[in-house]
Amino acid sequence: GIQVEQSPPDLILQEGANSTLRCNFSDSVNNLQWFHQNPWGQLINLFYIPSGTKQNGRLSATTVATERYSLLYISSSQTTDSGVYFCAVLKAAGNKLTFGGGTRVLVKP
Amino acid sequence: DAGITQSPRHKVTETGTPVTLRCHQTENHRYMYWYRQDPGHGLRLIHYSYGVKDTDKGEVSDGYSVSRSKTEDFLLTLESATSSQTSVYFCAISESKPETQYFGPGTRLLVL
Numbered sequence A: 001g002i003q004v005e006q007s008p009p010d011l012i013l014q015e016g017a018n019s020t021l022r023c024n025f026s027d028s029v030n031n032l033q034w035f036h037q038n039p040w041g042q043l044i045n046l047f048y049i050p051s052g053t054k055q056n057g058r059l060s061a062t063t064v065a066t067e068r069y070s071l072l073y074i075s076s077s078q079t080t081d082s083g084v085y086f087c088a089v090l091k092a093a094g095n096k097l098t099f100g101g102g103t104r105v106l107v108k109p
Numbered sequence B: 001d002a003g004i005t006q007s008p009r010h011k012v013t014e015t016g017t018p019v020t021l022r023c024h025q026t027e028n029h030r031y032m033y034w035y036r037q038d039p040g041h042g043l044r045l046i047h048y049s050y051g052v053k054d055t056d057k058g059e060v061s062d063g064y065s066v067s068r069s070k071t072e073d074f075l076l077t078l079e080s081a082t083s084s085q086t087s088v089y090f091c092a093i094s095e096s097k098p099e100t101q102y103f104g105p106g107t108r109l110l111v112l
Helices: none
Strands: A004-007 A010-014 A019-025 A029-037 A043-048 A052-056 A059-064 A069-074 A083-091 A103-108 B004-007 B010-013 B019-025 B031-038 B042-051 B054-057 B064-070 B073-078 B087-094 B107-111
Touching: A004 A083, A010 A019, A019 A029, A019 A083, A019 A103, A029 A069, A043 A052, A043 A059, A069 A083, A083 B042, B004 B087, B010 B019, B019 B031, B019 B087, B019 B107, B031 B064, B031 B073, B042 B064, B042 B073, B054 B064, B073 B087
Parallel strands: A010 A103, B010 B107
Antiparallel strands: A004 A019, A019 A069, A029 A043, A029 A083, A052 A059, A059 A069, A083 A103, B004 B019, B019 B073, B031 B042, B031 B087, B042 B054, B064 B073, B087 B107
């Protein structure tokens, strides 16, 4: 099956700092999503981004499908950004999302 | 936020008992999914549905069955719960297969 690797596994940030999270995948995909799991366990969809760049407030994401990676940028981080960020992909003609192992982010005040 | 609810939100049960978890959506989305989340394994797909009475297995379907008799409801049944099925269970929905999936709040299940 497709492999999805996220880096770094853990990230500690000072409030106000910027950061980049990476997701590498091993095969062609027609769906890539970024999720944030908050400390209460809720999974929030951040981006549906099989290719290109999108921005939503302080968050932006870029997927380079031909090179099989996606980046999630967090700018001016806030304590509410803490949690685990997951990347998930769906292979072309596939039937299930495959999740990466996540990046655990802690933003300190 | 997508209208997805899960019930119960927490459950403690004993090994060997049957358990049914319910996912209810108000979005009229075609696809519905059941995942489990475990430390060290991330989120893994158990079963999914692509329409009323149309279901298929995911990567960890052993010990689980599902049913979808109405668009809005997707039931996950553990016929005889085991301790290895202690987990957090998430339901998700999407309008079509390659599109954005939206997740419910999760159900914490403890099998003693």
